[in-house]
Each structure stands twice: as C-alpha cells, then as structure tokens.
Amino acid sequence: MKGTIAFLALLAIAIVIALISRLPSEEAVRLAGYAATAAFAALVTFLIRWRANRAQRNKRVG
Known part of the structure; x- marks a missing residue:
C-alpha cells in the first residue's frame, strides 16, 4: 500500500x-x-x- 502511494505521489510530481x-x-x-x-499544509496535517x-x-495500551 505504501509503495502504491509513493508511486502515485512521484507520478503526480513528474506531471x-x-x-x-x-x-x-x-x-x-x-x-x-x-x-x-499545499504540500507543506498536507504534510503538517x-x-x-x-x-x-x-x-x-x-492511551488505550497504558
């Protein structure tokens, strides 16, 4: 899943x-x-x- 998201992010950056x-x-x-x-705002979020x-x-564990 993470690999797919990373691939899509790199594709969007290339475009x-x-x-x-x-x-x-x-x-x-x-x-x-x-x-x-926008990228900085997404990262902070x-x-x-x-x-x-x-x-x-x-909290649940402790």
Missing part, C-alpha cells in the same frame, strides 16, 4: 514538473509556490493526525 516547465518563468514560480504551500492517532493508541 506537475512537466506542466510547470512549459509555463513562462513568472507563472511557473507562482504555481510552484502554490504547490509547495498528516503529522498532526499521525501524532493524534499515536496518542490514542498509547
């Missing part, structure tokens, strides 16, 4: 890079900034949920 490379430089930089912001789930598991 975004291909699309950005065809844009004029100013638009490409703006779009890359938006993509980086993932980490928050992961920590919350880990805390719940530790």
